[in-house]
Amino acid sequence: MNIYVLMKRTFDTEEKITISGGKINEDGAEFIINPYDEYAIEEAIQVRDANGGEVTVVSVGTEEAEKQLRTALAMGADKAVLINTEDDLEDGDQYTTAKILSEYLKDKDADLIIAGNVAIDGGSGQVGPRVAEILGISYVTTITKLDINGSSATVVRDVEGDSEVIETSLPLLVTAQQGLNEPRYPSLPGIMKAKKKPLDELELDDLDLDEDDVEAKTKTIEIYLPPKKEAGKVLEGELEDQVKELVKLLHTEAKVV
């Protein structure tokens, strides 16, 4: 089986977020594999181990994403590809990223493509379904289970807490939801092996793409932090009185009940 994983390097949102010069301050921040893409990588490895084949992890980004791609190789992926846009593009949006990924994937005869359901920084959840549509293959989002049987697949999809059991066939793109699996940590031998695995780097030129072909359709004009919440009111006194006061405050001050 020819398996591809779409991986985004993301800002670790557990970190404190600050803004400088109208942008999220990245100095000294931790960067990680988008957590949903870890599920995607793990699932790809498991599918390969059960069915044979090869796992290629692809990322659109800058040179800095090499670190996360190496981690994916250390987990057990076979190959990694970085599509480096640093020299070619200033701006981009989901249209840009999906178009680049699709252009790369279009002649790869992928049987299965696994993405995360959402990136924890950008948070749109668009890239997976967009890529599937451009490639003309079907997709199932937010999956919690994947069973492959020859060229057919049975997938469990999380729909706001309910589960749908879906039957479909390959080629297929799925996006990973929490609960799909437990991603492994890279082992020491894994890390050693990863150093020798191929990590190819491509630029837009290699995909026969021009800047104009992938020009963003939307633009960010401002980034800001939510207004700092004033310290809340912790009530005091007898418990019964606190409860009475809380109900009164919710009714007359906050006016939410």
Next chain:
Amino acid sequence: MARKVLVLGEVRDGSLRNVSFEAVAAGKTASEGGEVVGVLIGDSVSALANEMIHYGADRVVTVEDEKLKQYTPDGFSQALMAVIDSESPEGLIFGHTALGKDLAPKIAAKLESGLISDVTSLEEAGGNLVFTRPIYSGKAFEKKIVTDGLLFATIRPNNIAPLEKDESRSGDVASVAAEIKDLRTIIKEIVRKASEGVDLSEAKVIIAGGRGVKSEEGFEPLKELASVLNGAVGASRGACDADYCDYSLQIGQTGKVVTPDLYIACGISGAIQHLAGMSNSKVIVAINKDPEANIFKVADYGIVGDLFEVVPLLTEEFKKLKVNA
């Protein structure tokens, strides 16, 4: 610039979800004085068309087919593309729900358009329609504009106020024919886990329990409080992992993102991943026996105490308030 905006209504269990009316309100803003056209897709949906008009749609277009009884990306995109072909809209608004999240990127890819997802507000400013959306798990916000082509957005439930319902409004309801065929994904079974009653992502009041609730039975007082306030019950991952409740209740980075008017956190410590799902709630109340718990940092009101004492007292007080109201 006046424009024609299509708004996708979303049907669940035979009625329109609230987010449909919020989307109509967003559509109205986005239309800048143009036309707002509701779209309903399903096996039998035309009876709901007037409600969209009562909430502000100028008219409604329906696509009905028994193959559209359940949502599939192929079926719904074929239906919607038929409507788009006949209406040639300049704007599209969906809810940022399971359905909207799944369908919108597919439509955007078909139309080669941009898409601004998970919008919490929109306004006209300086000749542009400006969309605001949370990024970095709700820790920051960005304002975005469309620079090329269709104005396309999905809106987060519970953030954009619907327009006043006006039952005297009327408008045209027409059906569009679409050939629904070759569905590549087939739904074999739907396992309902989400609790009956109020929909968590649309609830105005949420009572959430954490590991402090201690057992499945521990959720009972929370359920009683929720029913008095016509709210929904939610949970932290701590409670889900401990099997006190189903994962369908989980709120947070890897669960649901909610923005109710009132969020009451009971026995929840306030881990960053939990806050990612609820910190934009309008009013947050924390009940926790540990005065140092992180949840108090985001709470508007806090009670330090045992939730098993506080919650039943709260239920009684709210009952009194409801009787007097």
